[in-house]
Amino acid sequence: MIRLLVIFLLMINLAGLCQSPVYVTLSNAPGAIVPGGHFTLFFDVKSSSPLPDSLQESIHLPEKWRLLSQRKPERTAGQQTLRYFFVIGTPAECPSGDYLVTFGIKTREAQTNAPVTVTIRQIRKIEVFVVSQPEFVKEGDTLRVTYLIRNSGNNSEKFILKTDLGQIDSGNDTLSLEPNAKMNTVVSQVIPVTENNAWQGASSLTVLMTAPEPPVYTVTSIPVFSSKIKKIDPYFRFPIEIGAGYLSYRYGGRQVAAYQYTATGKGFVDQNSRHYLDFTFRGPNQFIFPAAGTYDQYSVDYHYKKKLFISAGDYVLQLNNLMEYGRFGRGLRVEQQFTKVAYTVFYQKARFFPNQKESFGGKFIYKISESAQIGLHYVAKHVVFRHQPFWSHLAGLSGSVRTRDFTLETEVSSGEANKKRDYGAFMRMQLSKKWISFTTNVIYAGKHFYGFYNNSLLINTNLGFNITRKLTIGGSNNFSDVNPSLDATLYSISPKDRSYTAFISYQADKRNRFFLFYSTAERKDRQQPSAYHYSEDFGNFSYYHQSEKFAIFYQGRYGYSHNYLAADNAGKRESFSNLTQPTVRLFPWIWVGGYFEHQHTSKFSSSDVVENLFFYGGNARISIKRSFYASFLYRNNYAPDELYVRRTFVDASLSLDVKRHVFSVSGGRSYIPNAGNRDQNTLFFTARYALRLNVPLSKKRDIGSVKGKLTGFGYPKQGNLIQLGSHKFMTDSTGTFSFEGVAPDRYYLSITQNEARADGVVPNVRMPMLVDVKRDSLNVIDIPLTRTGNITGKAEFVKASQNGVASALAEKPAVLIKLTNGETSFLTELNEKGEFSFKEMKPGTWDLSAFIPGGQDRFVIEDGKRQLALDADKTINLVFRIRPNEKRIHFSEKNFEVSVKK
Helix, strand or coil: CHHHHHHHHHHHHHHHHCCCCEEEEECCCCCCECCCCEEEEEEEEEECCCCCCCCEEEEECCCCCEEEEEECCCCCCCCCEEEEEEEEECCCCCCCEEEEEEEEEECCCCEEEEEEEEEECCCCCEEEEEEECCCCEECCCEEEEEEEEEECCCCCEEEEEECCCCEECCCCCCEEECCCCEEEEEEEEECCCCCCCEEEEEEEEEEEECCCCCCEEEEEEEEEECCCCCCCCCEEEEEEEEEEEEEEEEECCEEEEEEEEEEEEEEECCCCCCEEEEEEEEECCCCCCHHHCCCCEEEEEEEECCCEEEEEEEEEECCCCCCCCCEEEEEEEEEEECCCEEEEEEEEEECCCCCEEEEEEEEEEEECCCCEEEEEEEEEEEEEECCEEEEEEEEEEEEEEECCCEEEEEEEEEEEECCEEEEEEEEEEEEECCCEEEEEEEEEECCCCCCCECCEEEEEEEEEEECCCCEEEEEEEEEEECCECCCCCCCECCCEEEEEEEEEEEECCCCEEEEEEEEEEEEECCCCCCCCEEEEEEEEEEEEEECCCEEEEEEEEEEEEEECCCCCCCCCEEEEEEEEEEEEEEECCEEEEEEEEEEEECCCCCCCCCEEEEEEEEEEEEEECCCEEEEEEEECCCCHHHCCECEEEEEEEEEEEECCEEEEEEEEEEECCCCCCCCCEEEEEEEEEEEEEEEEEEECCCCEEEEEEEECCCCCCCCCEEEECCEEEECCCCCEEEEEEECCEEEEEEEEECHHHHHCEEECCCCCEEEEECCCCEEEEEEEEEECEEEEEEEEECCCCCHHHHHHHCCCCCCEEEEECCCCEEEEECCCCCEEEEEEECCEEEEEEEECCCCCCCEEEECCEEEEEECCCCEEEEEEEEEECCCCCCCCCCCCCCCCCC
C-alpha cells in the first residue's frame, strides 16, 4: 500500500516538471515589397500550458535589412499566448527575389523557429535626362547633346542605345547598368543644309530595354539657322532652259542623224503668283518616224489663278474616255473653271495618227456638289477609215460621284458618220471599305462609232475580301477586245484577252508578300501573221521580299496550254515557268539586279512543239546625290505575248546635273510593235546639253529690312557679330546693325561673336531671337545687354531622428539640380563635395529645383523648389537639406485580431 502511494506521488511530480511544446505562427502575410520600403510582421507564440519565464525571442534579417521598430508583449503569470510585432525596412538597392526572415523562440528545452519568405518586387526603371545642349546650332555643324542615363531600378539592366539621327559615342553594343548606377553618353549629328533660313532641329535618344519593358524615349529641340551666305536677288526671275541635242538612229536598214534645239520654261511671270506660263520649243522636225526619237514640238500653256487654262500649239487633248482619251496634235484649247460650272472648247489637228485629220468641240460641266457633277460633250472629227475620209459627229452625257470610299464615272455617247448612227458607253466604279474592295471597268463602242474606240468591248472586274489585315481573297475577270486609236508615239497594240482568276494574297509584314491564284485565260495576237493564239489553265505562286539592301521577286506557274496556231495539235499540253528577279544594293548609291526566266511550253510554236525558252538580263542604276545618275538594262529576248508594247533590249543612260549645266547621254536597242517594217529593232543614240537661265522680269517688291541696336550703358558694343539666318553684320561703335533686302521668311537672329561676353555681359532677351520678315516692311529690334549673376549652393545630408533609419544615408543618393526661367533650362549634378553652381546667368526670375531620380519616396528635400530673383553682379548661395523619409508608427493599447483571408 505504501509502495503504491509513493509511485502515485512520483507521477504527479514528473507531470509537473514536463512542459507542453511552444508553437510559433505568422498572423499576417506581407505582399511583394518595393525596395527601400518597409513591412510589418505579427508572430503569435502559443502553448497549451503556461509559457515559461525563460522564454527568449530573436529575429534574423538578411544583410543590410534593418529593424525599424518592435513591440514585445507584457508577460503575466500563467499566460499561454504572446504576440510579437516587428517593423522591418529594406535597403533601397535591394535586388528583386525571395529573402528569408526568421523569428525564433528559445526555451530551456528547445528552439522553435518560424521562417518567413519575403519577396522584393522587381523595379525596372531607366531614366534619361538632358545634361547639356547648345543654345543654337548652324547648318553643316555637328550638334552634340549629352544625356544622363540612370538605372533607378533594383536589378542590373541590359539595354541598347539608339537615335533617330546621327550616332552615339557608346556605339550600338549592348550596355549594362547596375542598380543606382549612371552613365553619360553623347549623341552627335551633322545638321543638314536646307533651303530654310530658320528651323527647329531635334536630337533624340532611345533606350531599348529587354522585353516586356517599353523603350524609354527622350527628344529635345535646338534652334537651327542657315550657315550659307545667300545673296538676296533683287529681281523676280523666270526659269528657262536652252539647249541642243544630237540623235542618231537606225531603223529598217536606214541610218538617220539629226540635230535639234530646245528652249523650255515654266513658272509664274508675276510676283502675285497669278499668271503661270509653261512653254516648250523644240525643232526643227528632222525625223520621219516619231517613235524612234524626239519630234519637234511648239507648245505654250497659260494658267490664270488656276481658273483659266489655255493651251496653244502642240498639246495632248484628253476630253473624256470615249471620244478623245489622248491625242497629240496642234491647235488651241481653252478651259475655264467657275464655282458651279466649267467649260472646255478646242480645235486640233492630229499629228501622229494618220486616220484622223482634224477635230473640234468641247464640254460643259455642272458641279452638283463637291463630290458629284454632270457634263455635256460634243466632238466633230474628220477621220479616214479604210482610205475613206468623212466627218464623225459625237455627242454624249457624263456623270461622276467621288467620295472617300466610292467612285463612279459614267459616259454614254452617240455618234453619226456616213449617215449611220452608233453608240458608245463607259463606266468605272471603285468601292473600297475596310473589309471589301471592288473595281469594274466597262467600255463599249459600236462598229460605226468613231471616237477614241471603235468596235470595242472591255469588261474588267476585281473583287477582294479583306479577311484580316494581312489576308485577302478574291477573284477577277478580264474580257478585252478593244481597238483604241493610239498615236504612233505610244508604241502599243491591244491583243485580245479573256481570263478568269481566283486569288489569295497574304502580306506577312512590310517586307514579305505571298500571292497565289488560279486562272483560265485565252489570248490572241491582233497582228498578221499572229505570233500567238492560245488558251491555258494554270496555277501561279508569287513571292516578293524587300529590305533596305535586298529585294527579290519569284513567280512560278504550272498548268496546261492549248495552241490554236498549229493546224494539227494534240490538245492541251503541259506548261510551266519559273521567274526570278533579284536586286542588291551594293552601296548606298548603286543597285544591281538580274532577270532569269525559264518557260516550258508549246503555246508559241506554230507546230505545237514543246520548247524550253530561256530569258535573262540584268540592270544597274547609280545615283550620287542629285547631280549624277546612270542606268543600264539588258535583256536577251522577250516572250511573244510580251511584245505588244515597246520593249528595250539594251538601254544605257547617263545624266550629269552641275547647277546650271545639264548633260545627258543615252543609247540602246528597242523593239517597236506597231511598225510595218519586218526589222523592228531600232538602234539609237542621243546626246543633249541644257543651260539653265533665270531671266529677270521685274524688280522684287516683296523684300524687307531688319535694323537694330545693342543697348545698355558701360558695355562694349563694337565688334559683335550679328547673324540673321545666313546674313551677317558686325556692329559699329554704337552697337548698330542692319540687314537690307531680306527675303520674306522666318529667321533666327543671334549674336554669334560677343566681345562683351568675357566681361560677364550677355543679352537680356532670349537668344536666338525668332524674327518674321514680311514683304515691304522694316523690323526694328533692340537687344539690351546686361551683366550676369551666379547661383551656387550645396546639399546637406541630415540623419534621421529614428535609430532604425539612421543608416539610410550610408550611401548618399544622386541629386540633380534644375534651373529654368520658362525659356531656357539647365541641369547639373552635385560634385564630390555635394556642391553645384550656375555661372553667368541672366538677371531675372528663375526657378531652382532639386530632385532625386528614382528616390523621391525615400527622401525628403526641404524647400526642394525655390523661386529666385537674380540680380546683376550678384551671387546667390543656397543650401538644400536632404533627409530620409521617416515612417512613424503609433501603437495603440487596444488588441486587434489579425487574420489573412485565403
